[in-house]
Amino acid sequence: MLTQSKIQQAEEALQKAKVKMNHRYRLGYHIMAPANWINDPNGLIQYKGEYHVFYQHHPFDENWGPMHWGHVKSKDLVHWEHLPIALTPTEDYEKDGCFSGSAVDDNGVLTLIYTGNIFVDREKDIVDQSQCIATSVDGIHFTKEAANPVISKHPKEGSGHFRDPKVWRHGEYWYMVLGTRKGNTGKVILYKSKDLRQWEYLGVLAESDETLGYMWECPDFFELDGKYVLIFSPQGMEAKGDLYNNLFQTGYLIGEYDYETNKFIHGSFTELDHGHDFYAVQTLLDDKGRRIAIGWMDMWESNMPTKEDGWCGALTLPRELTLGENIEILMNPVEELTFLRELKNSVCTDKSFSGTHLVETKEDLIELKLEFDLTKTAAESVGLKIRGINQEETTLLYQIENQKLTLDCTKSGKGEDGVRRTKVESNQVLSLRVFIDRSSIEVFVNDGQATLTSRIYPKEERLGIELFTENGDAHVIDFTYWKLKDIWR
Numbered sequence: 402m403l404t405q406s407k408i409q410q411a412e413e414a415l416q417k418a419k420v421k422m423n424h425r426y427r428l429g430y431h432i433m434a435p436a437n438w439i440n441d442p443n444g445l446i447q448y449k450g451e452y453h454v455f456y457q458h459h460p461f462d463e464n465w466g467p468m469h470w471g472h473v474k475s476k477d478l479v480h481w482e483h484l485p486i487a488l489t490p491t492e493d494y495e496k497d498g499c500f501s502g503s504a505v506d507d508n509g510v511l512t513l514i515y516t517g518n519i520f521v522d523r524e525k526d527i528v529d530q531s532q533c534i535a536t537s538v539d540g541i542h543f544t545k546e547a548a549n550p551v552i553s554k555h556p557k558e559g560s561g562h563f564r565d566p567k568v569w570r571h572g573e574y575w576y577m578v579l580g581t582r583k584g585n586t587g588k589v590i591l592y593k594s595k596d597l598r599q600w601e602y603l604g605v606l607a608e609s610d611e612t613l614g615y616m617w618e619c620p621d622f623f624e625l626d627g628k629y630v631l632i633f634s635p636q637g638m639e640a641k642g643d644l645y646n647n648l649f650q651t652g653y654l655i656g657e658y659d660y661e662t663n664k665f666i667h668g669s670f671t672e673l674d675h676g677h678d679f680y681a682v683q684t685l686l687d688d689k690g691r692r693i694a695i696g697w698m699d700m701w702e703s704n705m706p707t708k709e710d711g712w713c714g715a716l717t718l719p720r721e722l723t724l725g726e727n728i729e730i731l732m733n734p735v736e737e738l739t740f741l742r743e744l745k746n747s748v749c750t751d752k753s754f755s756g757t758h759l760v761e762t763k764e765d766l767i768e769l770k771l772e773f774d775l776t777k778t779a780a781e782s783v784g785l786k787i788r789g790i791n792q793e794e795t796t797l798l799y800q801i802e803n804q805k806l807t808l809d810c811t812k813s814g815k816g817e818d819g820v821r822r823t824k825v826e827s828n829q830v831l832s833l834r835v836f837i838d839r840s841s842i843e844v845f846v847n848d849g850q851a852t853l854t855s856r857i858y859p860k861e862e863r864l865g866i867e868l869f870t871e872n873g874d875a876h877v878i879d880f881t882y883w884k885l886k887d888i889w890r
């Protein structure tokens with residue numbers, strides 16, 4: 402009863418906040434809360450044939466606060482529907498929030514495994530975190546386990562920073578990875594269980610050397626095309642040239658894993674996305690055998706102008722992960738995203754141009770596909786600008802000689818920290834697939850070889866998309882764009 406009335410209060414708060422919300426930057430085809438704050442995606446699962454996504458949510462304010470779990474579902478990963486809030490912090494063991502976690506289907510029972518958070522001393526960053534369970538048979542209403550927390554204390558290799566359980570099934574057992582730290586060493590630790598309630602600690606799966614940060618958040622561990630991948634979000638890595646330029650990172654280790662010995666032999670850390678806003682990624686395996694990832698499309702402590710509008714935070718598009726030839730992760734939009742396409746504009750095929758070419762469009766929800774034939778391109782660089790009035794623009798620029806792709810959002814709301822860059826080795830074709838929403842841009846390069854994800858906050862009307870070359874001509878194989886559907890209207 403207590404839980405139901407708390408959920409009711411939160412839902413009422415959201416209804417009130419919705420009425421006051423300013424819609425200028427509301428996204429058209431991304432997961433957001435009805436109003437107020439969200440951060441990490443949680444509990445990604447396909448349950449009874451539908452995709453469910455939960456998210457860290459503060460329904461009472463546009464700023465982070467005591468965490469609840471918000472909830473959406475979809476039949477196709479494109480059209481999402483809000484469901485009632487799934488978890489509110491009601492118990493002592495979670496008095497300062499129901500933190501991130503995951504979901505499994507336990508013989509038809511939708512089971513959420515999450516972190517109960519207690520702040521012991523916020524100023525000194527001392528927390529007491531434990532792992533908890535809540536179950537549902539209708540996929541909407543959840544009951545917390547009487548025996549919570551199911552793991553009440555961290556092992557000696559960790560500390561009170563002990564959070565973000567990701568659970569999966571392998572053979573006879575459930576397995577769980579958790580993020581933790583000991584001193585200034587971030588780690589991922591592993592547990593196993595027969596019944597999701599009694600957990601046996603198996604040890605450290607991977608940990609930071611001097612360079613990989615003091616805390617590892619939001620781990621996810623899975624098999625991908627014959628290799629094992631550990632994705633996590635380390636805090637405390639230093640920037641290195643074009644790499645690790647955000648406050649915190651998300652990336653992965655890849656290698657071989659042995660369930661018998663709990664040995665994970667892996668290569669070095671690789672950043673997963675090169676834009677400003679990509680964090681706390683989680684994945685699910687669906688019934689088509691696809692490994693699908695969704696991230697939080699923001700970054701802690703960055704400028705978030707939508708707070709003034711009564712909401713804050715969004716999730717990225719769902720992306721399919723596959724393994725590339727060089728044993729690296731390729732991320733591509735799931736194929737269902739073509740359902741968003743409404744009106745197709747074929748701008749040009751097989752055409753050379755130099756200088757600038759403006760396509761006038763006021764649309765703010767766009768997918769575009771742009772392919773350059775670099776073997777027939779003499780220019781030093783090629784790119785595109787999404788234009789707005791008063792010189793507002795978001796620029797994507799590819800420098801052919803040094804093979805660098807730059808996303809510049811300096812003039813679309815990011816200011817001084819507006820530039821992100823990454824190396825993209827393209828010798829023949831440069832292919833860009835770009836999703837533009839009212840306050841975001843997601844760039845997929847060469848079939849997922851690189852991605853750049855950033856929030857942008859253009860103040861005024863859009864004026865079009867400008868193709869440009871610098872010092873020479875370029876050959877366009879195909880330039881097509883689609884007006885996309887607004888799923889929330």
Ligand code: FRU
Pocket residue numbers: 440441457468500501516564565618619680681
């Ligand atoms: C990651 C994170 C998680 C934590 C949650 C709290 O962004 O810090 O480690 O569970 O957010 O909202």
